[in-house]
Amino acid sequence: MTRKVTKAIFPVAGLGTRFLPATKSIPKEIMTLVDRPLIQYAIDEARAAGIEEFIFVTSRGKGALEDYFDHAHELESSLKKSGKTELLDILRSTNMDSGAIAYVRQHKALGLGHAVWCARRLVGDEPFAVILTDDVIMGEPPCLQQMIEAYQETGGSMVATMEVPADKTKAYGVLDVAEDMGAIVRAQGMVEKPKENPPSNLAVIGRYILAPTVLNNLNKLKQGSGGEIQLTDAIADEIAEGRDVFGLRFRGQRFDCGSKAGFLQATVAFGLARDDLKGEFADYLSDVLAMRKAAE
Numbered sequence: 001m002t003r004k005v006t007k008a009i010f011p012v013a014g015l016g017t018r019f020l021p022a023t024k025s026i027p028k029e030i031m032t033l034v035d036r037p038l039i040q041y042a043i044d045e046a047r048a049a050g051i052e053e054f055i056f057v058t059s060r061g062k063g064a065l066e067d068y069f070d071h072a073h074e075l076e077s078s079l080k081k082s083g084k085t086e087l088l089d090i091l092r093s094t095n096m097d098s099g100a101i102a103y104v105r106q107h108k109a110l111g112l113g114h115a116v117w118c119a120r121r122l123v124g125d126e127p128f129a130v131i132l133t134d135d136v137i138m139g140e141p142p143c144l145q146q147m148i149e150a151y152q153e154t155g156g157s158m159v160a161t162m163e164v165p166a167d168k169t170k171a172y173g174v175l176d177v178a179e180d181m182g183a184i185v186r187a188q189g190m191v192e193k194p195k196e197n198p199p200s201n202l203a204v205i206g207r208y209i210l211a212p213t214v215l216n217n218l219n220k221l222k223q224g225s226g227g228e229i230q231l232t233d234a235i236a237d238e239i240a241e242g243r244d245v246f247g248l249r250f251r252g253q254r255f256d257c258g259s260k261a262g263f264l265q266a267t268v269a270f271g272l273a274r275d276d277l278k279g280e281f282a283d284y285l286s287d288v289l290a291m292r293k294a295a296e
């Protein structure tokens with residue numbers, strides 16, 4: 001029997017410089033896909049997977065992100081008074097239980113592994129999830145839920161994974177596969193951003209279910225790729241110490257919302273998936289494409 005996963009870490013301390021000037025005054029996690037901030041997608045996915053405690057690893061300048069989770073009492077009562085029940089429902093669906101959210105500060109940008117380590121005391125001695133909000137995944141059931149289901153079978157630790165073109169492996173953590181069981185693979189190693197000879201083309205995508213021993217590995221605060229403390233290295237240590245690590249080829253489409261092109265693609269995909277927008281939006285997109293073709 002695996003222990004229930006009820007805690008998730010959201011490393012949100014990054015500066016988001018790739019989205020300057022927008023990120024001069026708003027945290028990148030508040031940037032919106034259609035009408036929901038990136039962080040809301042991550043929270044919704046975590047809730048669907050049964051997460052009850054949400055741990056944000058923040059940094060300076062993330063005040064707007066903390067405020068986002070306050071209940072908007074005045075707005076709620078004015079919507080209630082004016083009978084705008086649909087908007088009220090949308091607003092209320094974002095409300096979090098009191099005490100469900102905790103914030104810890106990462107005082108220095110020392111890498112993803114360090115960010116996760118900063119939350120160690122809040123996690124304690126139980127398995128936990130990590131969600132990287134830049135990786136937005138459209139999937140049913142949502143990716144983390146798929147992982148929880150798979151993890152209930154396998155135990156150990158698990159990362160989300162997908163195949164990427166060979167020339168793209170250097171941008172990811174990459175799995176060294178011991179056994180390929182189809183949707184699930186067993187890893188015999190993991191390398192962060194391999195410059196050459198990637199062990200496979202299976203990239204780690206930003207969803208993790210980790211055994212608490214990963215936090216002990218992070219205690220070493222060892223520098224890895226790019227001089228940063230890497231989560232990948234702490235997971236690789238699990239394997240070296242004889243514990244199981246799996247990858248799940250999740251069903252769904254992943255968007256790299258840490259890049260401008262990925263963000264635009266996600267906007268199109270999520271716009272087209274919305275009943276209230278897809279008609280008009282699809283027409284507009286086909287007009288744009290037709291005009292481009294005519295101009296060629």
Ligand code: G1P
Nearest residue numbers: 112135171172173204205206232
């Ligand atoms: C991080 C992880 C990397 C993973 C990637 C997924 O890298 O370190 O292992 O493959 O997220 O998006 P980053 O993109 O933050 O450099």
